[in-house]
Each structure stands twice: as C-alpha cells, then as structure tokens.
Amino acid sequence: MTMSQLLGHVAILFFCVLKASSLHTFTAAVYEHAVILPNATLIPVSHEEALLLINQNLDLLEGAITSASKQGAHIIVTPEDGIYGFNFSRESIYPYLEDIPDPQVNWIPCNNPNRFGRTPVQERLSCLAKDNSIYIVANIGDKKPCNTSDPHCPPDGRYQYNTDVVFDSEGKLVARYHKQNLFLGEDEFNAPKEPEVVTFNTTFGKFGIFTCFDILFHDPAVTLVKDFHVDTILFPTAWMNVLPHLSAIEFHSAWAMGMGVNFLASNLHYPSKKMTGSGIYAPDSPRAFHYDMKTEEGKLLLSQLASHPHPTAVVNWTSYASGIEAPSMGNQEFKGTIFFDEFTFLELKGVAGNYTVCQKDLCCHLSYRMSEKRSDEVYVLGAFDGLHTVEGSYYLQICTLLKCKTTDLHTCGDSVETASTRFEMFSLSGTFETQYVFPEVLLSEIQLAPGEFQVSSDGRLCSQKPLSGPILTVTLFGRLYEKDSSPNAFSDPMAQVLRVMLIVVIPIVYSLGW
Numbered sequence: 001m002t003m004s005q006l007l008g009h010v011a012i013l014f015f016c017v018l019k020a021s022s023l024h025t026f027t028a029a030v031y032e033h034a035v036i037l038p039n040a041t042l043i044p045v046s047h048e049e050a051l052l053l054i055n056q057n058l059d060l061l062e063g064a065i066t067s068a069s070k071q072g073a074h075i076i077v078t079p080e081d082g083i084y085g086f087n088f089s090r091e092s093i094y095p096y097l098e099d100i101p102d103p104q105v106n107w108i109p110c111n112n113p114n115r116f117g118r119t120p121v122q123e124r125l126s127c128l129a130k131d132n133s134i135y136i137v138a139n140i141g142d143k144k145p146c147n148t149s150d151p152h153c154p155p156d157g158r159y160q161y162n163t164d165v166v167f168d169s170e171g172k173l174v175a176r177y178h179k180q181n182l183f184l185g186e187d188e189f190n191a192p193k194e195p196e197v198v199t200f201n202t203t204f205g206k207f208g209i210f211t212c213f214d215i216l217f218h219d220p221a222v223t224l225v226k227d228f229h230v231d232t233i234l235f236p237t238a239w240m241n242v243l244p245h246l247s248a249i250e251f252h253s254a255w256a257m258g259m260g261v262n263f264l265a266s267n268l269h270y271p272s273k274k275m276t277g278s279g280i281y282a283p284d285s286p287r288a289f290h291y292d293m294k295t296e297e298g299k300l301l302l303s304q305l306a307s308h309p310h311p312t313a314v315v316n317w318t319s320y321a322s323g324i325e326a327p328s329m330g331n332q333e334f335k336g337t338i339f340f341d342e343f344t345f346l347e348l349k350g351v352a353g354n355y356t357v358c359q360k361d362l363c364c365h366l367s368y369r370m371s372e373k374r375s376d377e378v379y380v381l382g383a384f385d386g387l388h389t390v391e392g393s394y395y396l397q398i399c400t401l402l403k404c405k406t407t408d409l410h411t412c413g414d415s416v417e418t419a420s421t422r423f424e425m426f427s428l429s430g431t432f433e434t435q436y437v438f439p440e441v442l443l444s445e446i447q448l449a450p451g452e453f454q455v456s457s458d459g460r461l462c463s464q465k466p467l468s469g470p471i472l473t474v475t476l477f478g479r480l481y482e483k484d485s486s487p488n489a490f491s492d493p494m495a496q497v498l499r500v501m502l503i504v505v506i507p508i509v510y511s512l513g514w
Helices: 003-021 047-070 120-132 212-216 218-226 248-259 493-512
Strands: 025-032 075-077 135-145 158-167 173-178 199-202 205-209 232-237 262-267 278-281 286-290 299-306 334-338 341-347 352-359 362-370 379-389 393-403 423-430 437-443 453-455 461-463 471-479
Touching: 025 047, 025 278, 047 075, 047 120, 047 299, 075 232, 075 262, 120 135, 120 158, 135 173, 135 232, 158 205, 158 232, 173 199, 173 205, 205 218, 212 218, 212 232, 212 248, 218 232, 232 248, 248 262, 248 278, 248 286, 248 437, 248 471, 278 299, 286 299, 334 379, 341 352, 341 393, 352 379, 362 379, 362 393, 393 423, 423 471, 437 453
Parallel strands: 025 075, 025 262, 075 135, 205 232, 232 262
Antiparallel strands: 025 299, 135 158, 158 173, 199 205, 262 278, 278 286, 334 341, 341 379, 352 362, 362 423, 379 393, 393 471, 423 461, 437 471, 453 461
16 A cells, blocks of 8 residues: 555545544533622732632632533533623723633643643633533633834733633633624723634534624624634623613524524623623524523523534515515604614504605515504504614614503603513515624513514515514614724714713613612
C-alpha cells in the first residue's frame, strides 16, 4: 500500500468516525438565575470581596449545572450579569474582571489555572464543565490593558468588556465574545472596535453567540446566521420586559422563527426590575419557556432540539399584502404611542372584519374573527414605519393587532398583561421592505402559543386554530437594518430629550424596584 493510499484510508476512516459521533439531536438547558447583587456602592471593593459575591452566585449556578448534567443536557446557558449582578460604575466593576485569553491558546483553566494570571472564575467554570461533562455558557467581565500608542485607549489604560465565555465538556475555553451593542447605562464597559463574529463546532451542531441588546442589530446577530450558517444561537441576557412587543419570551421566540435557528435564551430573574423570561426555541415553535413575575426563584429549563434544524421555507413578506388595495378609512385612523414611537391605529369595531392601516410605505392588513365582541375591551390594528431613536437607533416596520389598556383609545399601545377576548382566527400581513420580519403571538398572562399559528410563504401570519387563550398582541416586527444609520437620528431634539429621560428614569426605576 502506497503512502497516498494509506492517507486516503485514514481520511475515510476519520470521516466515518466523525459522522458516527455526530448527534442528530441534543438536550439543551437554560437557567433563569435569581442573581445575588452586590451592595449598592460606587466605591470599588477588594478582589477578595468581589470573589466572595461571585462564588455565592456560582454556588447557585453549580446547582443548576449539576442538575442539567444529570438530566442529560449537552449544553447549558446562564444569564448576562449572572455572576456578579449589575449597577456598576467603570471603577466599581474592575475587581470583578479577569483577563480572558483568546480561545486559540488551547487552555483548560481547571488543569492549569495560573497560566494567564489570577483567574479563579474561569477556573471554577472550567472545572464545573469538566466535572459534569457539559458545555457551559457564562457571562463575565474581561479586562485588556492598553496605552497611549492606541488612540482609542480609555484614560484609565484598559478596555473593559461585557464578555460571554464557553467551556466545553472537557473544561476547555472554546469561545469568547465581547458584547458589541451596549445598552443605556453600560458605561462600565467598552464596545469592541469591530463586531466579533464568534462560532464553534460540536458533535451536535454549529453554535454562535451574542448578548442581549445585540439581538436588535445586524452585527453580529444576523451575520452569524446568514453568513456563518450556525444551527443554534446562545443568548445570555439581562432583559427588562417592555410590552407590547419586546417581552423576552415573545421577541426571542419570534427571532428564532424569523431567522430559522435554534435559540437558547437565559435571562436574569429579578421581577422587581421586570427581568424574567427564558426559553429554548426551535425555528418552528418554542420548546420550553418560563415567565414568572410572582416568585423570587430561579428556573432550569431543558428540552431536546435538532442539531441541524431543517431549513425554513423562504417567505416573501410582501407578496400577499401587496395584492390588496388599501381602502380609504376617512378620519377613523388615530395616533398612539408604543415605546416612544408614534403608530397609526384603527379600531376593530366588529366581531369579525377586514381592516387596513398604512403609515408611509407600510400598509398592514388584518382579517379576524372574535368569539364575541366585548364592550369592556378594545382592539386596534396598528402600523409603524420609522426610525426608533431612544435607547438606540434602529429602523422598524411593524404591523400589530393589540389590546388597548382600557376602552379609552388614548391607552392603545400602553403595557397590558391580561385580556379576555378570544379570537377564532386571524391573518396579519404587511407591505414590508425587508426580509427580516419576526412573527409574535402573545396571549394573556404573558404566554406563548406554540403550534397555534404559522407563517405562509406569501407573508401572512395566520392562526391554525382558535387560540388557547385571549390575545394580547399579534405582531409582525420588521427590521430594516440598512436604514439604521441616519445622520439626523440623534440631532432630533425630541430624540435627545427622550434619551436623557431614559438615562435618568432607568436608575430611578431600579432604585424604586418598579
């Protein structure tokens, strides 16, 4: 046998072994963690005090990790800020940070903890992964020194990053991601100079990772799916629910469906700050989700997923809607506000009907039938086509059926958590100018509706049967990423006022526990 023949046989054998070891399905776990916060102070604590708090949180996470492993989980995701909490200044978070190396260094901290200096957090996470034979996704802080040769170097001589890390089932560091899109108030961290696209391969699929506010932007979120073809997204988050369109389980499950990927979302559990909502989402339907504003307990979720989800059918989001002529509604339309954006609304007057409402280039069409038209509840069809410029700048096209807070039309768009009106059917569509549309269906008491609706290839979001609960909202949430960059986005005086309001209000909300 020649050397080339031998190499050929070895290559075939390697391919066969690799294929045989690949899993068609895997068990995913996410943990909604009731985080222990540090004492409210802007004065930095010692490294020892910081580590004490970190280990208190890691003790809780260890319980979830061990339980997930015993139940056969291959990977577990834990939340953003889950190890040390939030409400830091740049100085006060520093004792909690570690130097996290590039995963290319081929490092198992559990075996060699001092290779990159003092790294007790990475060591413990590595040992937890190794001892439980499970992939662990965690969120910690990274620090990187810099000097005056770097024109972007912060005055304190270091970069600080909100960082996701992944350790494989042998405890090896296999991924590190620095959060790109920082939310309001995250002044303790720096954004990387360029978005990082982080992936890693396993025997149960290809994974990508990003954090919280990243989900609303193109990079790296969309890039991971469209250009790097990941099977599953890992999503640590500290998500504050904003109804009617941006509650955690509602939007994250919609993103999974719209992008055609598995999505593992782990949120903090801190109800007083409206933080709850974690889930394991497949492209066709949520597999497990948790929303709990009533207790202070964490929650472990597990579910089986396909390692390589079947490609979803291509949707032409404007096909059906563009064939419908928009009738003139006279003076029946009215304006209302959702999360600082001015929508155009139309009240649903009958127990059934066909309605159209337009704003700029977007026309939204709704066909529906209620079980009964209640006198104590009002529903509207709404459209928004514009640039949102409050906590970030992102262009939206939204078609939405939603319940108003009261029968007063001025409350349409306000946060609502309960409803009584049941719908026997609905069909919602719009003349979207984007392929990135995320379908949301949210029921009373903030519940999802797995298997009760579908998206047709011509762009209709339709019920498959009478829904199991009253509707809060049915929404097509579209993103036009190419319109995000607007030179006038933040020169608008009203946008600047709203940003200042949010910067002031969010800390007050935190301190009052709203």
